[in-house]
Amino acid sequence: MGGVIKITRTDMSAKDLRRAAKRTKDGRVVRRLLAIALVLDGVDRETAARSSGMDRQTLRDWAHRFNAEGIEGLSDRNGKGAKPRLSPKQQAQFVAWVEAGPDPVKDGVVRWRCVDLQARVEEEFDVKLHVRTIGKYLTKHGFRRLSVRPEHPKTDREAQQTFKKNFTSLVNDTLPEHAKGKPLEVWFQDEARVGQQGTLTRKWAKRGTRPRAPRDIRFKWSYIFGAACPARGTAAGLVLPYVNAEAMGLHLDEIAKAVAPGSHALLIVDGAGWHGAKCLQVPDKITLVKLPPYSPELNPMENVWAYLRANKLAITVFDTYDEILDKCAQAWNFFANDPERISSITDREWARVT
Structure with missing residues (x-):
């Protein structure tokens, strides 16, 4: 007892x-x-x-x-665990290495692997960590293995930041006299080629398998000319067989019809030749604003194309040109008829003007 x-x-x-x-x-x-x-x-x-x-x-x-x-x-009192092998200062340096990426000449690799970072940590800090510990540090600091997007070698990131920072003053300098004092709408414009040499996309499949999908190798295609105004959740598009100043003019006329009465549109475009051709007739309701060279990151229409290719235009074989036109029209209308989707994909805080 x-x-x-x-x-x-x-x-x-x-x-x-x-x-x-x-x-x-x-x-x-x-x-x-x-x-x-x-x-x-x-x-x-x-x-x-x-x-x-x-x-x-x-x-x-x-x-x-x-x-x-x-x-x-x-209540249980869990211990704080073992003291981290890397100090906060060393972890900050580790994060800087990962964000900057390796030097192919100095480090001998084009992307970091855990084993490469393990060797770098041992060399720089004289601390030998297990490869799994390197993975834990990467996870702790928010890193994941992600697909990269291509970047042109001439991309000027400083110019992009300057463009966003000074967007309002750039608009004021660009705006014609007849548009001053009118309500302003910001529109983004771009083109996407869609055709028989289509794109593939990710799909659910069993781990360890390599799912197959049809992909054509023929050469017929058409172009979606698309533009969107995130503030109003509206869009204007055309499906055309070519890209040139004449086609761009047709699209500008279509955009002008969608601009709210009494308003003026700031149409943000990239540096494609047909966007600045001397023969291009720009409606009075529209002012073109050019993006810095090689700056697709600043044009949310690129995200629209990625969204449509992933959900409507991928893994498709077109037997005729009419099928291409129909599929492009269906995909664009799927996007253009959903104001919430338009605003969600294309809204950019730096491009809001009052």
Whole structure:
């Protein structure tokens, strides 16, 4: 027969402890509360411990914790774990390496692998880590293995940041006199080629398999001319057989019809030749704003094309040119008839003007 444990706290009765146990989600704390409640009822230590699934010594230890700290003392206290092998300063340097990427000449690789970072850490910090630990550091700092998007070698990221930062002043400098004082709408414009040499996309499949999908190798195609105004959730598009100044003029006329009455549109375009051709007739309701060279990242229409290719235009074989036209029209209307989708994909904070 075990001895009786002395509970020195008087602020909670056995009834109070059982009431607290009903509100507690942690089963381990519930058992400890009920065991101490039995002790308060006068039950001996062995019986109270056995009925709550613990030994006498364990119950004694929890009783001491309860006497000192109350119910809060009955929760487990997980240790902080082993001290990180890399200091905060070293981890910051590790993050900088990953974000900058390797130097192909110096590091001998074009992308970081965990084993490469393991060697770099050992060389720079004289700390030998397991490859799995390198993976844990990558996960801890928010890194994932992601597909990269192509970037033109002449891309000027500083020019892109300047364009976004000074967009409002650029608009004021570009705006013609007849448009000043009118409500302004920001539109984005681009073209996408769609044809028999189509695109593939990701699909659900069993791990370890390589799913197949049809892909044509013929050469018929057409072009979707698309433009969107994120603020109004509206879009204007045409499907045309070619890209040149004449086709661009047709698209500008279509966009002008979609501009709100009494408003003026700022149409953001890239540097394609037909966007600035001398023969191009730009409607009075539209002012063209050129993006910095090689800056597809700044044009959300690129995201529209990626969305449509992934969901409507991929994994498709077109037997005739008419099928291409029909599929392009269906895909564009799927996008253009959904204002929420238009705004969600094309809205950019830096391009908002008042």
